[in-house]
Amino acid sequence: MTDKIVSLSHVDMTFNVGRSNATVALKDINLDIAPGEFISLIGPSGCGKSTLLRLAGDLLQPTGGAIVVNGKSARQARLDQDYGMVFQAPVLLEWRSILKNIMLPMELRGLSRREQEARAHELLQLVELDGFARHYPWQLSGGMQQRAAIARALAIQPKLLLMDEPFGALDEMTRERMNSELQKIWQQTGTTVIFVTHSIAEAVFLSTRIVVMSARPGEILHITNVDLPTPRTLDTHEHPHFFELETEVREWLRRAKGYTVA
């Protein structure tokens, strides 16, 4: 594959190297991701999927192997602000209004104030938060805060959107709606996404490919190609092929040692 935005080759990650509590988190990870793909990482708790996400985002450095993002090192990609990140918690700055929170990455990039505000208003519309620009984070519900966090991640049109269980803290109904919205946003922006999740349904609904990982030390067990038609809607959940894909992923997860149904 020549056209790739992320390339992980023989990536190893060991924490506390050389100490008695050394832990091998990831072993020999090989994964190429094409531009515009939506990749979900799924696996048992503690299998290192969040670690893998942080390696791709240069928040951690691997103990072995190479990570190339957008044709350069992960570190360079980070310094060039190629990343947008969304975590399980929205981590909004409580002293900033929603608008100002979304402007944060643009400030760091040094865009003009007018550009920042115009773009932030566009993003508020995209995540359906128009009318909440002047609100403060604590005045919004959890789902709305998470939408603001997604808008912030998209603010600098990242080449790569890294999402670490972004909807893990939301209730089922909100989660389904957020999945539909994320799917819409992904198609509109054409950005590449790496998405960590515990939910099989969520992974099948959103992804182009699902990476199933084994229990620690995390290895790639299987990659499921999700060939469901797009755009996916609420009806997609009833599609017979949706069940087949869910079953495929579930069976691979059962093989991953230590998997417990949450």
Place this chain on the structure above:
Amino acid sequence: MKAIQRNLPALFLFVAVLLLWEGAVALFAIQRFLLPSPSVIAVAFMDNIDRLIHIGWFTTKEALGGFAIGCSAGILVALATSRWTVASETLMPFAIAANSVPIIAFAPILNNWFGVDNPFSKMMIVAVIVFFPMMINTVRGLTAIDPTMLELMRSYGASERAILRKVRLPNALPYMFSAFKVAATLSMIGAVVSEYFGGNRSALGVFITQEAAQFRFQNAWSAIIVACMIGLTFYLVVLLIERLTIPWHSSVRNT
């Protein structure tokens, strides 16, 4: 109107205590040098009003000067220690230990160093008293950051400087205001008490000790009331600035 209604019980209690005090002094014929009645104190207050304003202002300047020196130093040291973890690990245990030392005990020493008549000696005592709570609180505010927030900033390639400006400093503000409120009260206490160990004739603490020594307790009481009013005003001014500066913080926004 609402504010008056809410504070009505407190106001009522205040008046009731004054009346009880007045009545008790009359009823039990308490001698004036033990406890003068509120009316006697009020008369003494009005008789000495010009002098009280003069000495009150003198001591206020000491308190304000010490507050400014101590708080600035506390913030600067906190910024330095939070920047270099080695400095923080070395200094913080001492700062926390020093915070529980009765610093006012050093007042005679500092009076000796900087001159007993020199208001600067009192400012230095106040500065040392307010330094430690200021520094400890600021360090906490600068370092108590959600680790995920720091990951987010790093994912944008933000420099340490940008993280300081956009995350650490705003996060520290509520902690700093807690310290400012403590420091405001401490600075007035520190200034008056340090004057008890000797000082300029036109200082509040010197006036209180001299009048008390000559059994003019009603005058001492009227000066104590001035000290209370100044301390309270100082605290309320800091409170007002806090509300204007950090309206977003949970301690401020719901009240």
